[in-house]
Structures are given as structure tokens and as C-alpha cells.
Amino acid sequence: MSASEAADAVDNLYVSCMPNSQEPALRAYQRIAPFYDLIDLPFELGRYRSIRPLLFEGLSGRLLDAGVGTGRNVAFYPSGSDVVGVDLSPAMLKRAARRRTKSGANVRLMQMNLAELAFADGYFDAAVASFVFCTMPEEERLAALRELRRVVGPSGRVRLLEYAPAQTRFRRALARIWQPWVSWAFGARLDQDIELELSKASLRVTGSRYVTSTIKLVEATPVGG
Numbered sequence: 281m282s283a284s285e286a287a288d289a290v291d292n293l294y295v296s297c298m299p300n301s302q303e304p305a306l307r308a309y310q311r312i313a314p315f316y317d318l319i320d321l322p323f324e325l326g327r328y329r330s331i332r333p334l335l336f337e338g339l340s341g342r343l344l345d346a347g348v349g350t351g352r353n354v355a356f357y358p359s360g361s362d363v364v365g366v367d368l369s370p371a372m373l374k375r376a377a378r379r380r381t382k383s384g385a386n387v388r389l390m391q392m393n394l395a396e397l398a399f400a401d402g403y404f405d406a407a408v409a410s411f412v413f414c415t416m417p418e419e420e421r422l423a424a425l426r427e428l429r430r431v432v433g434p435s436g437r438v439r440l441l442e443y444a445p446a447q448t449r450f451r452r453a454l455a456r457i458w459q460p461w462v463s464w465a466f467g468a469r470l471d472q473d474i475e476l477e478l479s480k481a482s483l484r485v486t487g488s489r490y491v492t493s494t495i496k497l498v499e500a501t502p503v504g505g
């Protein structure tokens with residue numbers, strides 16, 4: 281498939297009703313999508329690329345890439361798995377579609393709000409998300425975490441790469457300097473700890489560690505699973 285054919289191949293465009301609270305995120309990512317990969321490139325090469333494989337270690341079967349963005353995780357999807365990537369922004373999804381050919385997985389892309397996923401309970405074996413919850417307001421984070429728990433079912437896994445409060449005073453100071461730009465460009469906050477919210481969504485943390493001085497890899501399973 282050529283890049284231009286792939287670009288048109290966003291699957292089953294599912295347009296859920298966006299609550300007003302999601303409009304700022306949708307607007308921000310529609311606006312930044314054409315420049316996103318370029319602006320993010322120094323971070324992608326310097327930090328993200330080496331830690332993305334950790335999201336998928338040991339995972340197989342049906343996987344959800346929640347907030348797939350421009351598809352930076354696509355190259356790391358486990359070969360032979362069935363991955364659905366969802367995102368609010370059609371412009372971000374269009375770029376993800378161009379990366380699909382770089383995957384050994386079967387990849388579908390759908391426009392969808394994480395707080396209102398159109399999948400049956402337990403549909404996925406695991407859900408992953410990278411740098412998504414830092415872009416969501418608090419009440420939506422909780423709704424989205426509950427949805428991830430629902431769609432992975434009692435024995436599923438949720439794995440997140442997220443910004444967390446920096447480990448050193450120097451890094452916390454740098455994060456404060458970057459914050460106004462990061463808020464404007466990506467609608468993101470760098471100083472929140474998603475791990476603290478998982479229990480509110482009935483998810484039990486089974487692993488958590490800093491993989492850089494500012495980014496945590498967190499794994500959770502449904503409580504009682």
C-alpha cells in the first residue's frame with residue numbers, strides 16, 4: 281500500500297458525541313497534527329523511542345493503543361497481534377495510518393473518545409497508552425481509566441507511559457520552565473502522577489518505575505482480576 285493510500289485508510293470512522301470538555305483537546309491536536317512529529321522529534325529520539333518497546337513487552341492478542349496519536353508506537357506493536365489505535369483527532373489518526381505499514385501487527389485505527397469506548401467489556405487482552413493522560417483534565421482521566429479497565433476485562437492489563445513529577449529538583453525546575461509551552465502546544469501537564477488515580481478506577485498497580493527521570497512506566501490490573 282502506498283503512503284497516500286494508507287493515509288486514507290482510517291478504519292470504521294467512529295465519531296462519538298464529544299462532550300464540550302473534550303473540545304479543547306480535539307482543537308489542540310487538530311491544530312498541531314501537521315507539525316507534531318517535527319516538534320516532538322528531539323523528545324522522540326532523545327527519550328521516547330528507547331522506552332516505547334517497554335509498553336509491549338510480553339503482550340499479545342488483542343491490544344488497544346489508547347490515544348494512538350501519529351502512530352509512534354506502531355513500529356513496536358508485537359508481531360501477529362491485533363491492535364486497535366483510537367484517538368480524538370482525525371488529523372493525528374491520518375498520520376498514524378501512514379505508519380501502519382511499519383508494523384507486523386494487524387492494525388485498525390478509529391476516531392473515538394477514551395472516556396466512551398465503543399468496545400464490549402473484556403474485548404482486549406491489554407490496553408496501553410503513552411503520554412495521553414497528561415493531556416486530559418482530571419474528570420476525563422478517571423472516566424478514561426474506567427473505560428480501559430472495562431475493555432480489558434478482569435484478567436486484562438493496563439500499561440501506561442506517562443510524565444510524572446520529576447525525580448530531581450533540577451528536572452522539576454526545567455519542567456516548570458517548559459510547562460507554558462507544553463500546555464499551549466499539547467494541552468499537557470508534566471507534574472501529575474497518574475498512578476495515584478488508578479485505584480479510583482478500580483485498577484491495582486502491579487508495577488511502577490521511573491524509566492527516565494520524568495517518565496514512569498506503570499502497569500495495573502482490574503481490582504479482583
Ligand SMILES: C[S@@+](CC[C@H](N)C(=O)[O-])C[C@H]1O[C@@H](n2cnc3c(N)ncnc32)[C@H](O)[C@@H]1O
Nearest residue numbers: 309347348349352367368369372393394410412
Ligand atoms: C501527546 S499525544 C501522544 C500520542 C501517542 N500516544 C504517542 O505516544 O506519541 C496525546 C494524544 O492523545 C489524544 N487524546 C487526548 N484526549 C483524548 C481522548 N479523550 N480520547 C482519545 N484520544 C485523546 C490526542 O488527540 C493526542 O493524539
